Amino acid sequence: MAAGSSNYWEDLRKQARQLENELDLKLVSFSKLCTSYSSSRDGRRDRYSSDTTPLLNGSSQDRMFETMAVEIEQLLGKLTGINDKMAEYTNSAGVPSLNAALMHTLQRHRDILQDYTHEFHKTKANFLAIRERENLLGSVRKDIESYKSGSGVNNRRTELFLKEHEHLRNSDRLIEETISIAMATKENMTSQRGMLKSIQSKMNTLANRFPAVNSLIQRINLRKRRDSFILGGVIGVCTILLLLYAFH
Numbered sequence: 001m002a003a004g005s006s007n008y009w010e011d012l013r014k015q016a017r018q019l020e021n022e023l024d025l026k027l028v029s030f031s032k033l034c035t036s037y038s039s040s041r042d043g044r045r046d047r048y049s050s051d052t053t054p055l056l057n058g059s060s061q062d063r064m065f066e067t068m069a070v071e072i073e074q075l076l077g078k079l080t081g082i083n084d085k086m087a088e089y090t091n092s093a094g095v096p097s098l099n100a101a102l103m104h105t106l107q108r109h110r111d112i113l114q115d116y117t118h119e120f121h122k123t124k125a126n127f128l129a130i131r132e133r134e135n136l137l138g139s140v141r142k143d144i145e146s147y148k149s150g151s152g153v154n155n156r157r158t159e160l161f162l163k164e165h166e167h168l169r170n171s172d173r174l175i176e177e178t179i180s181i182a183m184a185t186k187e188n189m190t191s192q193r194g195m196l197k198s199i200q201s202k203m204n205t206l207a208n209r210f211p212a213v214n215s216l217i218q219r220i221n222l223r224k225r226r227d228s229f230i231l232g233g234v235i236g237v238c239t240i241l242l243l244l245y246a247f248h
Contacts, residue, residue, distance in 0.1 A: 009102070012086050016109050019079040023116045026072050030120070033068065034127040037061050065127055072120050079113050 086109065090102045 009086070009089055012082055012089065013105065013109075016079060016082045016086070019075055019082065020109075020112055020116070023072065023075050023079065026068065026075065027116060027119055027123070030065075030068050030072060031123050033061065033064060034123050034130070037065070037127065037130060062131065069120075069124060076113070076117055076120065079109075079116075083109055083113055 083106070086102075086106050090099060090106055
């Protein structure tokens with residue numbers, strides 16, 4: 001009974017080690033795939049940063065990633081099952097007195113399984129993050145190229161629109177300047193009219209305030225006209241007399 005139990009335990013350990021070796025090789029290849037995926041994408045992106053060249057071999061790497069991920073998950077599942085069987089064996093009633101050594105061995109296999117599981121999920125998450133970023137950048141590049149191809153056709157139309165818009169802005173500026181000059185002229189004329197009205201009002205006020213002065217000025221003007229008439233008459237009579245004297 002003990003020999004049969006020992007053979008069963010050794011068979012489980014052998015299966016566990018075989019699965020662990022396969023997982024180790026798979027995880028190394030899986031990690032290399034993710035690293036090459038990232039470096040190849042970065043290299044092509046640096047080389048063709050202003051290009052429309054698509055990223056090559058992306059679909060084949062994606063398929064390889066999916067295949068390897070499924071294989072690793074299956075191996076992890078098998079190794080988990082072996083560890084569960086080893087745990088059941090150590091808890092069975094017929095196990096010999098080497099239970100402490102068996103538990104130590106089981107714990108070591110569990111630690112290995114945990115490390116492999118953690119490494120697999122970490123590598124997978126990094127790969128998915130890189131792929132998501134590349135898909136986003138690819139979408140952005142497609143949008144940029146689509147915009148460039150469309151803008152090449154619409155460049156002339158856009159240029160005409162911009163020129164027309166500039167002409168309208170210049171026209172608006174000239175109209176505003178003309179309106180400003182007209183408003184300034186209007187204000188100046190209004191100010192001059194006010195000054196003339198003020199002067200006329202002051203003159204009327206002075207004339208009304210000093211009627212004697214106004215009367216004196218009128219008398220002086222009348223006397224000047226009268227003196228002019230008298231002087232003109234005298235000059236006319238003298239001229240006539242001179243002519244009569246000259247002809248006689």
